[in-house]
Amino acid sequence: MSQSYLVVAEAREGKLRQVSLEALQAASVIAGDGNDVSAALIGSGIGSVAEELARYVPGKLYVIDHTELANYNAEAYSAALSGLIADLHPAGIVFGHTAIGRDLAPLLAAQLGAGQLSDVTAIECADADVLYTRPLYAGKAFEQKRFTGEATQIVTIRPNNVTAIEPAAAPADIIAVSYSPAPSLRSIVRDVVRKAAGKVDLAEAKVVVSGGRGVKSAEGFKPLEELAEALGGAVGASRGACDAGYCDYALQIGQTGKVVTPELYIACGISGAIQHLAGMSQSRVIIAINKDPDAPIFKVADFGIVGDLFEIVPLLTEELKKAQAS
Amino acid sequence: MNIYVLLKQTFDTEEKIIVRDGAIADDGVKYVINPYDEYAVEEALRQRDAHGGTVFVIGSGPERTAEALRTALAMGADEAVLIHDNRIPADEHSVSKVLAAYLTGKPVDLILGGNFSVDSGGGQVAIRLAKLLSLPHAASITKLEVNGGTCTVHRDAEGDTETLEIPLPALFTAQQGLNEPRYPSLPGIMKAKKKPFAQLSLDDIGLMPDDIAARTERVSLSLPPARKAGQLLQGDRKEQAAQLASIIQSARGNAR
Numbered sequence: 070m071s072q073s074y075l076v077v078a079e080a081r082e083g084k085l086r087q088v089s090l091e092a093l094q095a096a097s098v099i100a101g102d103g104n105d106v107s108a109a110l111i112g113s114g115i116g117s118v119a120e121e122l123a124r125y126v127p128g129k130l131y132v133i134d135h136t137e138l139a140n141y142n143a144e145a146y147s148a149a150l151s152g153l154i155a156d157l158h159p160a161g162i163v164f165g166h167t168a169i170g171r172d173l174a175p176l177l178a179a180q181l182g183a184g185q186l187s188d189v190t191a192i193e194c195a196d197a198d199v200l201y202t203r204p205l206y207a208g209k210a211f212e213q214k215r216f217t218g219e220a221t222q223i224v225t226i227r228p229n230n231v232t233a234i235e236p237a238a239a240p241a242d243i244i245a246v247s248y249s250p251a252p253s254l255r256s257i258v259r260d261v262v263r264k265a266a267g268k269v270d271l272a273e274a275k276v277v278v279s280g281g282r283g284v285k286s287a288e289g290f291k292p293l294e295e296l297a298e299a300l301g302g303a304v305g306a307s308r309g310a311c312d313a314g315y316c317d318y319a320l321q322i323g324q325t326g327k328v329v330t331p332e333l334y335i336a337c338g339i340s341g342a343i344q345h346l347a348g349m350s351q352s353r354v355i356i357a358i359n360k361d362p363d364a365p366i367f368k369v370a371d372f373g374i375v376g377d378l379f380e381i382v383p384l385l386t387e388e389l390k391k392a393q394a395s
Numbered sequence: 396m397n398i399y400v401l402l403k404q405t406f407d408t409e410e411k412i413i414v415r416d417g418a419i420a421d422d423g424v425k426y427v428i429n430p431y432d433e434y435a436v437e438e439a440l441r442q443r444d445a446h447g448g449t450v451f452v453i454g455s456g457p458e459r460t461a462e463a464l465r466t467a468l469a470m471g472a473d474e475a476v477l478i479h480d481n482r483i484p485a486d487e488h489s490v491s492k493v494l495a496a497y498l499t500g501k502p503v504d505l506i507l508g509g510n511f512s513v514d515s516g517g518g519q520v521a522i523r524l525a526k527l528l529s530l531p532h533a534a535s536i537t538k539l540e541v542n543g544g545t546c547t548v549h550r551d552a553e554g555d556t557e558t559l560e561i562p563l564p565a566l567f568t569a570q571q572g573l574n575e576p577r578y579p580s581l582p583g584i585m586k587a588k589k590k591p592f593a594q595l596s597l598d599d600i601g602l603m604p605d606d607i608a609a610r611t612e613r614v615s616l617s618l619p620p621a622r623k624a625g626q627l628l629q630g631d632r633k634e635q636a637a638q639l640a641s642i643i644q645s646a647r648g649n650a651r
Contacts, residue, residue, distance in 0.1 A: 140557070141552065141557070143531075143532065143533075143534075144531065167553065168535070168551075168552035168553045168555075169552075171518050171534065171535075172522065172534050172535075174519075175487070175518070175519040175520075175522035175523045175526075176522055176523075176525070176526050176532075178487075178488065178519065178523060179488075179491060179522070179523035179524075179525075179526035179527050180526055182488070182610075183488070183610065184486070184488055184609075184610025184611045185487060185488070185517070185519055185610070185611075186611055187516065187517045187518055187519060188516060188517075188518075200614055203516075204516065205412070205419070205514060205515060205516070205616075206406065206410075206412050206513065206514055206516075207513065207516060208619060209411070209412040209618075209619075210412045210414060210419060210616060210617065210618055210619070211616070211617050211618070211619060212613050212614075212615070212616050212617075213613070213614040213615045213616075213617075214611050214612060214613050214614060215611065215612060215614055216610060216611055217608075217609060217610060217611060217612050218608065218610060220488075220610050255531040255561060255562055255565075256531045256532075256533065256559050256560070256561045257559065257560045257561075258557055258558070258559055259547075259558040259559065259560055260557070260558040261552075261555055261556070261557045261558070262555060262556040262557075262558075263555050264554050264555055264556060265553060265554030265555050268554070270553055270554075271553070271554070272553070275647075276647070300643070300647075311571075317554070317572075318537075318551075318570070318571040318572040319551055319553070319554040320554075321571065323408075324408040324513050325408060325430050325431070325513060325571060326571065332646060332647065333643060333646050333647065335643075342409065343408070343409050343410070343411060344408035344409055347408070350619070350622055351619060353646070354642075354646040355622070355625075356639065356642070356643070362627075367624055367627070368622075368624045369622040369624070370624070370625050371622075371625035371626070372625050372626055372627075372628060372639065372642055373625065373626070373627045373628065374627070374628050374635050374639065375627060376632065376635065380632050381632060381635060381636055381639075384632060384633060384635075384636035385636045385639050385640055385643075387636075388636050388637050388639075388640035389640050389643065389644075392640055392641075392644060
């Protein structure tokens with residue numbers, strides 16, 4: 070009998086998230102041939118995202134569209150999914166390892182008595198077994214794990230690591246799933262401040278420009294922001310810069326903070342403490358700019374410049390803009 | 396208020412990882428309270444000092460976890476419980492079931508934990524526990540205000556800040572920025588030695604190994620390929636910037 074797999078897709082600021090296409094690819098690998106891979110999309114006013122997503126979903130696309138689902142609420146979202154899960158009985162559920170996925174996946178796992186593998190970076194099929202690679206100590210080591218027993222299998226995948234799924238031959242059928250607001254929601258979302266609005270999400274960014282203590286002040290991040298903007302990337306920071314109050318902890322990259330795996334990581338004024346390296350050394354290309362030629366960051370950087378970031382970064386931004394204009 | 400803090404002991408984040416005989420070598424390693432759990436301990440102490448009550452720290456893990464629990468007592472927690480049993484698998488489903496079994500029936504007002512542990516990084520146990528105990532929760536909080544029976548929390552969601560109102564009893568996980576954890580004081584360390592400390596096994600909390608069977612297992616362990624030091628760019632500032640610009644453009648051109 071064929072089994073079904075469900076991807077919980079996400080929109081952010083009205084746009085389909087790239088990690089959802091990666092989750093669809095992950096689910097297709099896990100499901101193997103002959104099994105069904107469907108998706109669920111939850112939110113409010115998400116019709117156009119659903120149409121875009123439908124192009125990529127091999128099975129069916131279930132859309133739960135309700136004004137009360139405009140903002141993420143753990144209880145409301147898990148209630149919205151519970152009915153669908155009860156109907157579909159999926160063998161596995163795949164999420165992106167995002168703010169929503171990190172919250173919703175363990176909630177459903179506990180509800181279903183399911184196993185969960187978090188922050189998976191690679192999936193490999195070996196004979197009848199599916200092996201999941203995931204980081205330990207933020208990527209200082211990796212483990213391969215597998216599910217045991219018959220329980221539902223829940224996976225969250227790290228953005229930027231699994232290739233995105235190709236569009237399907239024909240768009241998936243979109244099935245509207247009703248949602249009746251539970252009268253008993255205990256948590257109420259009062260307000261959402263979109264500090265990150267319009268910015269590229271750090272975990273999904275293809276380019277990360279990151280600053281450390283060498284940036285010296287909050288204003289010192291300005292040239293880094295300009296460089297990130299020129300590259301369509303996101304700004305990150307080391308623990309040192311966050312502890313010094315130059316920027317928000319939400320930007321911190323490292324074993325505490327976020328782990329990023331962009332195509333390009335540009336470390337400016339970052340010495341390269343072990344705890345920081347854990348959060349970025351799986352980036353594809355690493356560039357370091359630092360005054361100190363002995364800074365450990367140069368030991369992991371593909372390209373380095375020994376010098377003052379305040380001289381080099383603006384020059385670099387200028388060069389890149391020139392090249393883009395020509 | 397009865398405040399419970401979930402605590403795990405982890406390697407210090409400055410430790411290098413060495414794999415020996417298929418396992419992570421732990422000789423000579425410096426251990427700490429998982430940094431996110433440390434924020435949870437600090438927050439529990441502040442809430443107790445503001446509203447009165449008792450702070451219990453609970454850990455499920457190897458016997459060495461006792462050191463981390465003692466540190467939390469030295470910071471000011473009132474009582475510690477270590478659930479140690481070699482029959483508890485290292486699987487989030489299993490560990491959350493153990494904690495749920497221990498806490499069921501206890502007069503819980505508030506449970507605090509870390510956003511995730513810096514070692515295995517699953518970020519599951521606390522949220523699973525909330526579900527198993529039917530408590531509302533908010534993960535990754537940067538602010539907690541308790542007003543009578545209701546909490547107002549700020550939750551960090553990928554840089555956005557969500558403000559939630561949640562009634563007690565509830566479970567929250569700490570994100571960096573929630574507070575600045577204190578260091579244990581010398582008198583605190585002395586007092587910690589006399590505070591209640593219980594060690595429990597699976598039998599003590601009424602569970603059989605079959606109740607907590609692992610849902611996942613490790614197949615292998617590896618280190619990432621070591622990165623090699625690359626090339627330092629030469630020339631004056633302008634030349635270096637120009638070289639870097641063309642490197643960046645080709646790196647982006649070759650993107651997957």
